[in-house]
Amino acid sequence: MRISHPTTVDDALATVTDETQFLAGGTDLMVEVNLGHRDPTDVMALRRIEELHTWEGNRIGSGVTWRRIERDGPKGLAEAARTVGSPQIRNAGTIGGNVATASPAGDGLPFLAAVDASIELRSSSGTRSLPWHQFFLGVKKTARRHDELIISVTLPEALPDRQAFGKVGVRNAMVIATVCCVVTRDTDGATHVALGSVAPTTMRATQAEEMISSISSPTDSDMTEFARLVGSEVKPITDHRSTEEYRRHASGVLARRLLERCLK
């Protein structure tokens, strides 16, 4: 096995080959290695690249750890960060890694979807920025080309006024989400609802958003209808972690509660 430790993005991109396996916090890749599912031969370790740790305003470097985000991130993202794995995982794991792995259950992803974040990618042939919904293509499948490095996650200049994150799991810490959700609401009523663990990729419940965004002071029955719509829009499966029926139910309940928090 070869490993390189570039210190600049340019150095990194100049030496990328078809075989290169990027390594950031290691919290996803090393699980695969330890279980014998992957045996990378050419590893590029990214944690010495200063630029990736840079966090300026709404642009979060891909190497920023969940620990930092838990401390310094916008409310909805910080709340999500607090639930990523364990303290040990949050000290190592990065937002770029969460984005690159693109797990349907990625705890950090619903916030990015809710605020319409974009992912900045760079290769030796240039830089491009993809909105989240063009970046996430399927279960652990993204639009990143092999030679591209995730440089940053860019949030909009102005974030919605109210943000709330919630995650359902049967353990009080260190648990893969059965459902996770972010709801944001702006002063003008514009409401976004994004969910994880209920579809192949993080998704938005657009019908529910549309319905509730137009109502300035939702009534109880509006809230019930909102929850019903969320539950009908998600596309969960039954697996060893939960059932389709429960995930639908919990999606609606959780989205409604988070909306209530935004409206308080």
Place this chain on the structure above:
Amino acid sequence: MIVSFIVNGEEVAPRVSAPTSLLDVLRDELNLPGSKSACEQGECGSCSVILDGELVCSCLVMAADAEGSEVVTVEGLGEGAIHPVQQAMHEAGAVQCGFCTPGFVVAAANLFAANAHPTSAEIKEALAGNICRCTGYGAIIRAFQGLSDQTS
């Protein structure tokens, strides 16, 4: 390849040939078996070490990426004597089978280094990545609560 880094204050340069974890290198190459392997995926905390000042699971650190880093393992705490978190756990009866113990020691030492008087909630949240199967955590909580109360 040779990977050079510092463990418990000493320079080491083990030969590493695969994407092996730091945990395996500590245990198998560097004769530091105090860090334990119990899940291989960062879900139990038994392999906790401090890497460049941060508490991490050494099973999820690629050894080759430790190049130039500073690592503290359970063997490096207490400087030959016993560390206060070790003393507190011992006296509280917080050790049974002991397999999770080094991970708790490292995580707690890291917590107390940053915050000498953690609250009960802070103690629990800081240790939520360390699984203990024997004690039910009662004695562990009492140990660190007591240490937090007495540290001045």
Place this chain on the structure above:
Amino acid sequence: MTIDTTTRSRNIEGRVGDSPLRPDGIAKLKGEFEYAQDLTAENMLWAATVRSPHPHARIVSIDIAPALAIGGVHAVLTADDVPGRATFGLEHPDQPVLAGTEVKFWGEPVAIVAAEDEATARSAARAVVVEYEVLDPLVDPQAADERDEVFRRMLIKNGDQKASGDVVVEGYYEVGMQDQAPLGMEAGLAVPDAQGGVDLYATSQFVHVDQEQVVASLGLRPDQVRSHPTGVGGAFGAREDVNLHIHLCLLALHTGQPVKMVYHRSESFTGHVHRHPARMWYRHEANRDGKLVRVEARILLDGGAYASTTSAVLANACYFAVGPYTCESVKVVGIGTRTNNPPCGAMRGFGAVQVCFAHEAQMDKLAARLGIDPIELRRLNVLTKGSPLATTGQPIDTPLPIHEILDSLVAMPMPDDRIPDDALSLPGGTGLTTSPSEVVRGVGYAVGIKNLGFSEGFDDYAQARVKLTNEGAIVETAAIEVGQGLVTVMAQIARTALGVSRAEVRFVDTSRIDSAGSTSASRQTQITGGATLEAATKLRDRILSLHSGDELDDEGVWRDGTLIVPMAQIVDQNFEETVTFRHPPTQPPDENGRGTIHADFALAGHRAVVDVDQELGLVRVVRIDTAQDVGRALNPESVRGQIEGGIMQGVGLAVMEELIVTDGVIRNPNFTDYLLPTILDAPDVESLLIEEDGSWGPFGAKGVGEPPTISSTAAIAAAIRDATGKPINRVPVRPQDIALA
């Protein structure tokens, strides 16, 4: 046994009743304690196991050549290479050492490999080509029952079978498959000697039974195999059966080199037995005043592919099917099925856990039907010393302080009834799912009973040796320190009996001492502890009588207050005593399942307080109060540790721990998806030790390891019922069982 502890030695520290610190504590805290995982030897090879990817298949062929062709591979062995008995098993040797013609469960070992390092061994294991003809797995235990695929059927009939009561409640209950999940995974090192024998150092709960099974399968003389107690990272039943032991010895003898193997977590989940999943049908009949008249139960435990201890677990489930209550008329039918599911066997509580969940639910249901307070209903029916166990009819001749337990539980202070408002203390925790207004609180009670030691006529004994040396008293035993604290308590017994302040426990191999029996069934403190007490007492009596002394202490032998022989002179004489201790004899059951089947019994009761988010079905166990019948607490802090740890395994079974098996395959053999409670899931626990003289254990001690796990799950389920009004007839309780029921 009377120990007249003299005034002179009374003030030494670390006697029975004290809570001395663990002698291995500092080593464990510093990372210096040596576990089986940490062993190494010169020229050591690493081993790996080839496992079946199918729950049921015929083995058409095995091609080991590709594995042998890999550089650094020293051996690849299959069933053909097992020189002795081809099978092993604790009760019936029905499990192949390596499957030769047919695999019967997912993960069953088919071949083993030894190579120069672990990575090579694992690559070689992957390179072995096994051709399978996949067969239909039998995975439904009810179908297995119909096809008579069973390890044991039990029938217990006691009393007038036509008795009937005024009120009838029926229920169906299920318990999921729990795993012991000790943190230390299976590991071992086998070292060949130069004469064709082997020394084995491996994770275990019972080195003598490992040794017997290695001897049988390797076709060696007993003296050629020595099994050594080794550092064990928890057990809880998972280490009673052989797994890598025979494999390691085969490879060591085949290669002539030391061989080490350490299971990965996913292998550990297939490499040891689990708690039996249960289906239970119950019918309780009572008079209007609340007196139980008849209990009928049908208990189906799925034993999986091989026998392990299914027979004994099933028997225990049946014997304790009624719980700690008297009832004049009982019928229990038990079935332990054979399927292609993962083999099940011993886990803390051993059959009593499953039925406790059911009988306690039934008692609550009956109380509700009769309009009687559930605690009052229990008081009306409790089993006490002198009365017969409802199933076997065996009169209880040990203290059974159930009234004290119930009274204590009711009297213990309840937590503040305000729902907490910090996220960490609410259902959902850091997931921020739940506000206090969405929480309902519930309270539930349960009591459970279990036998201590082995039953049904098994010759249950332990040998211990006590020496007096210039290093103090040395206790030698082949019992296993799995973390429970035997290393502390046996030294306490020796100090107390001998009157000396220095005592140390040494765990010695099978060639140096006779069996201590299994480190299970809550039995070591009583039985190896009993042997230690008897040996130490004999040693003291011998020394005193030799010198006509009346007192022994650190300074030596005293007579009438004068030191007559100094200790230095005594230790020069190399005194030692070896004692084999047996508990009171038991019998196998008669044709109706009755008889003096058990040697001793212990009880515990739990009161659980839970907060439930009904809409999302999330539960947080807030608090568990417990009172436990301990006979005498030899080390109260250690007992408390057993209680708190045992309760936590009960919490796990109640709300999160389950191996999900579909079509014979475990879907979650890892710590990402087999969820163990974290420190943020830990309830506050208040424990009360109820001491009462009368057990035959040393100083009246009873085993304490299992009772905490038996009724804690049932109490939590009762509390969830109380909070939600949902039936909760299955554990673990899943969110959908509350939210969508």
